[in-house]
Amino acid sequence: MxxxxxxxxxxxxxxxxxFNVLSGxxxxxxxxxxxxxxxxxxxxxxxxxxxxxxxxxxxxxxxxxxxxxxxxxxxxxxxxxxxxxxxxxxxxxxxxxxxxxxxxxxxMVLFHPGDLALASGPPSGRRALLDHVAARLAPEYARALADYETALKSRNRLLRQEHADRRSITSYDPLLAAHGAVLGLARAALVEELEPATREAFARIAGEELPLEVRYQPRVPPREDALRTALARSLDKDLARGFTAEGPHADDLALTVRERRARHHASQGQHRMIVLALKAAELTVLARRLGLVPILLLDDVSSELDPTRNARLMGLLDELGAQVFVTTTxxxxxxxxxxxxxxxxxxxxxxxxxx
Ligand SMILES: Nc1ncnc2c1ncn2[C@@H]1O[C@H](COP(=O)(O)OP(=O)(O)OP(=O)(O)O)[C@@H](O)[C@H]1O
Ligand SMILES: [Mg+2]
CATH class of the missing domain: 3.40.50.300 (P-loop containing nucleotide triphosphate hydrolases)
Known part of the structure; x- marks a missing residue:
């Protein structure tokens, strides 16, 4: 109501x-x-x-x-x-x-037209998707993320100061490394879970002849020691640039179609199919882990998809078993x-x- x-x-x-179809x-x-x-x-x-x-x-x-x-x-x-x-x-x-x-x-799992940036845009959106799902699965993740972001902001603020004291800057490194390892490991594990479901969903919509690869791509391996080393090693560069370069805040979820980065090479319709596949995988993983099938909300999902791929998408949605709300003209x-x-x-x- x-x-x-x-x-x-x-x-x-x-x-x-x-299926609830909202048209107009x-x-x-x-x-x-x-x-x-x-x-x-x-x-x-x-x-x-x-x-x-x-x-x-x-x-x-x-x-x-x-x-x-x-x-x-x-x-x-x-x-x-x-x-x-x-x-x-x-x-x-x-x-x-x-x-x-x-x-x-x-x-709930949502697809809206702005989500197309997950495939066509910068890594920040893909990290946000992983953070969103990981936080839904584990409240500890949300806490580690908040603590990491606070420490990162403080370190970056010091890096931008004119006479920054190196020791105060590096005092954040142990915290960043510890929380950073938690984030990186959880994201990598989540991608392991999302990967097969995403690949399958994409193959269902796009057709088998166009395989999608999904991989977590950390800048630094998600281990505390590796992160500490990387932070220490890049301190001079960080001071020059005024921000912290190394850590999970710079990681990416690599999406490749036929060994080419989807962001720069995929078509508009393919971007849409990739994002829909990610959302289908999100739904599958959440349903499995929460024991409750999320509601699926799809805003303007069918435009840009040809009739064959649209029909395949509907077949996939049918199998997911969720309550679905779709808008369409x-x-x-x-x-x-x-x-x-x-x-x-x-x-x-x-x-x-x-x-
Ligand atoms: N707070 C508000 N009070 C009254 N009207 C609003 C408010 N916020 C937005 N609107 C109006 O709601 C209308 C419908 O918006 P909505 O985005 O739901 O359209 P839509 O049916 O999804 O259209 P489209 O097919 O173009 O996506 C817009 O014309 C907008 O001006
Ligand atoms: Mg609309």
Whole structure:
């Protein structure tokens, strides 16, 4: 149930357990609806919008509510957004103890057009994907990452000072090496898990003749001693450049198609297929490790894919077994015949279509 969210009129949706197809012309509110669903699971907007941007222009507050099935027992989630007050949350009518409690209630995997940068853009997006999944699997990871980033920021601040004291700078190295090794090892292990699922999903969509390779590519091997050595060795260069060069903050997830880097060589449609394969793998790994199949949200997934690859993508989605929400301007591209509920989004109104 949604009230006062973006351009959406009062929405009372009883979505189907499998495919939910949200179709409509440009600018009608499809992505807004997906954003609301994602916000209910992830407590953040995939457009990184601030609270006030989510509240309808002419409203003072918004309410998002959902019944969550799929876990041990059904739960209810409610979020109040108020222009004049901090956000309020309730899980089963109680304030959740931690953010992690909330996130655990409904894992979600999202694909939105901005995610194409995972294949076509710089390494930072790929690291963020690994960090996101690793943190979902282990709260210790999120802590190590936060501590690492704090130490890195402090070291970089000293590196930029005019008369930097070398000893104060290197005093951060043991911490960076220790946390850095934790991050690097966890990411490498995660990539081991994601790799077969990504490769398989990509082969399903793209066809067997175009193999995708997925590899974690650390700048420094993820071991404490190796990281300490690398930090010490690059101190002079770091001082000259004003930032720390070595460490997991500079690692990459290498994606190669026929031995060429996808970022610079793959086509637009291939970028899309690579990212979809990564997301399918994320879903598979989260489902296995959390024991709960995440909800899959796909914003404008089918454009740029030819009919054959679209049909293959739908076959793959069918097998993943998740509850899926897809937005599209062309519902005929979503060729799923069974377990399908269609909704039409027009000027912020969401209407169920007869099957
Ligand atoms: N806080 C808000 N209050 C009212 N309207 C808003 C708010 N935020 C965004 N909008 C409007 O919502 C409309 C629909 O946006 P949305 O991104 O959901 O469209 P869409 O159906 O996904 O279109 P497309 O097919 O182009 O992606 C936009 O016209 C935008 O101006
Ligand atoms: Mg949209």
């Amino acid at each position: 949604l009230r006062g969210f973006r351009n959406l009129a009062d929405v009372d949706l009883a979505p189907g357990p499998r 012309d440009n600018g009608q509110g499809k992505s807004n609806l997906l954003e609301a669903i994602y916000y209910l699971g992830a407590l953040e907007s995939f457009r990184l919008a601030a609270k006030d941007a989510l509240i309808a222009h002419d409203a003072a507050r918004a309410l998002l509510a959902a019944k969550l099935a799929g876990g041990v027992a059904p739960r209810t989630a409610k979020i109040w957004l108020d222009r004049a007050a901090p956000r309020r949350l309730a899980l089963d009518d109680k304030r959740p103890r931690t953010r992690a409690d909330w996130l655990a209630a409904t894992p 062309q519902p005929e591209l979503i060729r799923v015949a069974h377990d399908r509920a269609d909704y039409r989004v027009v000027a912020g109104r969401v209407e169920a279509q007869a099957p």
